[in-house]
Amino acid sequence: MEKRLEEERNLDALIRTASPRRTLPAGLNTRIMAQVARSERRRRERRAIVQMAGYCLELSALMVLVIFVGMRNFDAWSLDLPIMPFLLVGCMGGVVLTAGGDRMNELLRNL
Amino acid sequence: MRPDDANEMESPTDMEIVRSVAAGDTEAFGLLVERHSARLYNLAFGMLHDAQCAEDVVQEAFVRAYEHLDGFRGACSFATWLYRIAYNRALRECGRRRFGRIEDPACRALPEEPDARYDEETVARMRQALERLKADERALVTLFYDEERSVAEIAAITELSESNVKVKLHRIRRRIRELMEEE
Numbered sequence: 001m002e003k004r005l006e007e008e009r010n011l012d013a014l015i016r017t018a019s020p021r022r023t024l025p026a027g028l029n030t031r032i033m034a035q036v037a038r039s040e041r042r043r044r045e046r047r048a049i050v051q052m053a054g055y056c057l058e059l060s061a062l063m064v065l066v067i068f069v070g071m072r073n074f075d076a077w078s079l080d081l082p083i084m085p086f087l088l089v090g091c092m093g094g095v096v097l098t099a100g101g102d103r104m105n106e107l108l109r110n111l
Numbered sequence: 112m113r114p115d116d117a118n119e120m121e122s123p124t125d126m127e128i129v130r131s132v133a134a135g136d137t138e139a140f141g142l143l144v145e146r147h148s149a150r151l152y153n154l155a156f157g158m159l160h161d162a163q164c165a166e167d168v169v170q171e172a173f174v175r176a177y178e179h180l181d182g183f184r185g186a187c188s189f190a191t192w193l194y195r196i197a198y199n200r201a202l203r204e205c206g207r208r209r210f211g212r213i214e215d216p217a218c219r220a221l222p223e224e225p226d227a228r229y230d231e232e233t234v235a236r237m238r239q240a241l242e243r244l245k246a247d248e249r250a251l252v253t254l255f256y257d258e259e260r261s262v263a264e265i266a267a268i269t270e271l272s273e274s275n276v277k278v279k280l281h282r283i284r285r286r287i288r289e290l291m292e293e294e
Binding site for chain 2 (some may be wrong): 016019025028
């Protein structure tokens with residue numbers, strides 16, 4: 001039993017001696033960090049694209065609303081267009097459009 | 112002292128760095144790369160025996176770890192989690208391609224401490240025996256003997272049960288003995 005244990009220990013020590021440790025290739029850490037930075041940039045780009053798509057969708061919905069309000073209030077026989085609802089929705093649309101544009105600029109600057 | 116214990120004692124700890132990276136400090140990830148890249152490379156090289164492939168595996172493992180950092184809950188140590196990613200990548204690489212061995216001078220073996228107990232011929236025979244093991248067996252040898260990881264950690268890295276790891280290590284020793292006798 002003792003002999004077997006001794007043999008086992010001997011084998012373990014021999015395996016440790018024979019397993020060569022490798023030096024890290026020069027510049028590997030820098031390359032890894034460059035890849036990490038590229039991955040981070042791609043992630044930001046993807047996030048920015050999704051956010052921009054969200055804003056575009058929001059703006060399109062608002063434009064549809066403006067057109068819808070305009071069409072509903074437009075009396076084709078008398079060519080009478082009540083200006084207030086149209087103006088109100090138009091103003092709201094303008095504000096959102098400006099805010100959306102600013103936000104898109106910010107997203108692009110952060111890339 | 113085992114590498115993981117050393118990392119836990121270092122300031123900042125791995126977990127603290129992970130938190131600051133998750134909070135948006137990408138540069139802090141560099142500390143984790145510096146701490147773990149050499150050992151990860153050693154594991155990948157041990158499995159693949161190809162310098163270029165080992166580099167690719169290490170790079171992929173780090174990038175993947177970075178991309179999925181929010182999925183790291185700290186159930187195991189960061190090193191164990193990272194090893195698991197690299198181990199799976201290396202295994203997949205082994206299965207994907209048949210590789211030739213490239214002895215790149217840029218990744219030569221570190222000078223070893225001479226061990227008076229063994230003559231050069233015995234060590235060379237052992238080295239040949241180790242090279243003839245399968246990739247997953249070489250990974251177990253690297254993790255158990257070089258990295259001195261516990262059976263529990265190896266089980267977590269390789270996604271095997273602890274008893275399975277013990278059985279595999281026992282079989283590897285037996286196989287090494289046979290290979291040594293063959294040569």
